[in-house]
Amino acid sequence: MYSRPILWPLLCVLSGAASASPPCDAALHPHCGWEAGEAAPGGSTTHTSTGDQMLFSRPAANLPQERQLDFQLGNALFRRLWASAPASTQAADGLGPLYNARACFSCHHNDGRGRPPASPEESSNSLFLRLSIPPRSPEERAALASGRLAVIPEPTYGTQLQELAVQGQPSEGRLRVSYQEIAVTLADGTVIALRQPTYTIDQLGYGPLDEALLTSPRLAPQLPGLGLLEAIPEADLLARADPADADGDGISGRPNWVWSPARQAVALGRFGWKAGSSSVDEQSQAAFVNDIGISTPLQPQASGDCSLHQPICLAAPNGNSPQFEHLEAPRQVTDLVALYTRSLALPARPTADQPQVLAGKRLFHSAGCAACHTPHHRTGQQPAAPELSNQLIWPYTDLLLHDLGEGLADHRPEGEANGREWRTPPLWGIGRTEQVNGNTFYLHDGRARSLLEAILWHDGEAAAARAAVVAMPAAEREALLRFLGSL
Ligand code: HEC
Ligand code: HEC
Incomplete structure (x- = not known):
């Protein structure tokens, strides 16, 4: 059973706010008032630290004492800079040969998000391109249809453009981003400039790319x-899916079904911008192999994303060692990293009950944002992680795929997600981006x-939700943004 977090009275004192009297009439609108628990977005895992950049780096407040040390070890591994093999410390070698970054932390800076390059000359790092081609043979079509493959890799370059390579190896190429400004005029006359990105790849290291190449930019x-x-019961998520828009509200919502290497079966995708991964551990292990070039129990290939057409890369020395299960990152390492990643907690929302925030919350609902950004869920029983079990949480996502239109489309299917669909990202913590990252870049490629x-x-x-915001008078728009900023 959910109990009101103990920290709530403390927060009221801290914010100096009177939580008892929400400013609008809850009888008129079910969502206009303050709702019990919403100031603690992660339920009892929510932490109350404030004021520094490490706001996203704290463990779940209720993480049992005996697992705190593992969290710290996982943190160290998350920050570890991997070195190329052979290195004097076998425990940290095996980088690449092709890679995008040397540590998880390089992209997930302060456990927050990445940023796109500031100029076409700067290398991207925390923004990379996924690569693939459309299926060509019956076998390829069958592999996609069965769910065993989510994409057909680009024949030479694989599933991701690695911009870096260890010494002596050519890197795959350079990603360049340029932007064109597009002016949008809101109903009250305010003009907002959006940036439309264009992605190009140059300095190709392994010959031409397939002419049918499909790309998808992804920001950490x-x-x-x-x-x-991960702990939201699958049935609760599926209950929200409406693939054929049976209720006629213009909003469908489809699950992505993706191959789970751990379960050796198709599973509900939850993680990644297209819900291409079904668990934190699988996503983390995929990051080890594709982003850093480190082999893991589920992804044992020592040469990362090297393809058969990159023989020099396949032949490079690797860091697989007998004392580490013939891997570069053995189970113990990936378990600690997964525990760390899974246990990162949300900060509390001290301003959740301020009148302007509550007004913005009402507008969030009336504009239709909540149709995809589902405000709350209750987690199920997690035998291995009691701290995550049975919590009332406020992530503002349905974890389902939605068609967000041509402007955001990447035209690159991934599993069951088509080239216009994206997974609704959680909005919790989004108002803290500036504090954690020192900048604010949103959406799958950081264009906003x-x-x-x-x-x-x-x-x-x-x-329709966008149109509602375009039509808002300035004061309402500000309230909506205040609400998002309070999350
Ligand atoms: C080169 C940059 C980069 C590195 C290094 C990196 N990541 Fe990521 N990470 C990303 C991107 C981009 C995504 C989104 C992937 C997608 O859309 O499929 C992501 C997604 C994730 C997610 C899913 C988050 C969500 O909300 O769905 C987890 C978990 C994660 N990374 C963990 C890790 C771990 C653990 C490491 C180190 C082993 C790591 N990452 C290294 C860029 C990076
Ligand atoms: C039809 C479903 C849907 C509706 C309705 C919707 N969103 Fe979204 N939202 C998404 C998806 C999907 C994305 C990710 C798109 C991308 O990255 O290209 C997103 C992204 C966002 C982001 C950026 C998140 C991030 O991590 O970068 C914000 C902020 C946001 N939405 C706020 C809103 C607000 C406010 C409304 C109402 C005015 C709204 N959304 C309505 C599905 C929806």
């Missing part, structure tokens, strides 16, 4: 609360520089 997302998202820009990119199933 923020990480707090993932263990809680503000929350308002992110909203204005919504289209497709979210066209």
Whole structure:
């Protein structure tokens, strides 16, 4: 059973707010008032630390004492800079040969999100390109249909463009991003500039790319609360799916079914911008192999994302060692990293009950945002993680796929997600981006520089919600943004 978190009275004192009297009439609108528990978005895992950049780096407040040390060990591994093999410390070698970054932390800076390059000359790092091609043979079509493969890799370059390589190896190429400004005029005359990105790849290291190449830019997302998202019962998420839009509200919502290497079966996708991964552990192990070039129990290939057409890369020395299960990162390492990633907690929302925030929350609901950004869920029983079990959580996501229109489309299917669909990202913590990262870049490729820009990119199933925001008088728009900023 959920009990009101003990920290709530403390927060009221801290924020100096009177929580008892929400400013609008809850009888007129069910969502206009303050709701019990919403100031603690992660339920009892929520922490109350404030004021520094490490707001997303705290463990679940209720993490049992005996697992705190594992969390710290996981943290160290998350920050570890991997070195190329052979190195004097075998425990930390095996980088690459091809890679995007040397540590998890390089992309998930302060456990927050990445940023796109500031200029076409700067290398991207925490923004990379996924690669694939459309299926060509009956076998490839069958592999996609069965769910065993989510994409057909680009024949030479694999599933991801690695911009870096260890010494003596060519890197795959350079990703360049340029932007064109598009002006959007809101109903009250305010003009907002959006940036439309263009991605190009140059300095190709292994010959031409397939002419049918499909690409998808991905920015490293923020990480707090993932263990809680993993703990939402599958049936609750599926109950919200409406693939054929049977209720006629213009919003469908489809699950992505993806191959789970751990279960050796198709499973519900929850993680990644297209819900391409079904668990925190699988997503983390995929990051080890593709982003850093480190082999793991589920992804044992020592040469990462090297393909058969990159023989020099396949032949490079690797860090697989007998004392580490013939891997570069053995089970003990991936378990600690998964525990760390799963246990990162959300900060409390001290301003949740302020009148302008509550007014913004009402507008969030009336504009239709909550149709995809589902405010709350209750986690199920997690035998291995009692701290994550049975919590009332406020992630503002349904974890389902939605068509957000042509402007955001990548035209690159992944599993059952088509080229216009994205998974609704959680909005919890989003108001803390500036504090944690020192910058604000939103959406799957970081093109939006503000929350308002992110909203204005919504289209497709979210066209009506976007239109509602465009039509808002300035004061209402500010309230909506205040609400998002309070999350
Ligand atoms: C080169 C940059 C980069 C590195 C290094 C990196 N990540 Fe990521 N991470 C990303 C991107 C981009 C995504 C989104 C992937 C997608 O859409 O499929 C992501 C997604 C994730 C997610 C899912 C988050 C969500 O909300 O769905 C987890 C968990 C994660 N990474 C953990 C890790 C761990 C653990 C490591 C180190 C082993 C790591 N990452 C290294 C860029 C990176
Ligand atoms: C039809 C479903 C849907 C509706 C309705 C919707 N969203 Fe979204 N939202 C999404 C999806 C999917 C994305 C990810 C798109 C992308 O990254 O390209 C997203 C992204 C966002 C982001 C950026 C998140 C991040 O981590 O970068 C914000 C902020 C946001 N939405 C706010 C809103 C607000 C406010 C409304 C109402 C005005 C709204 N959304 C309505 C589905 C929806």
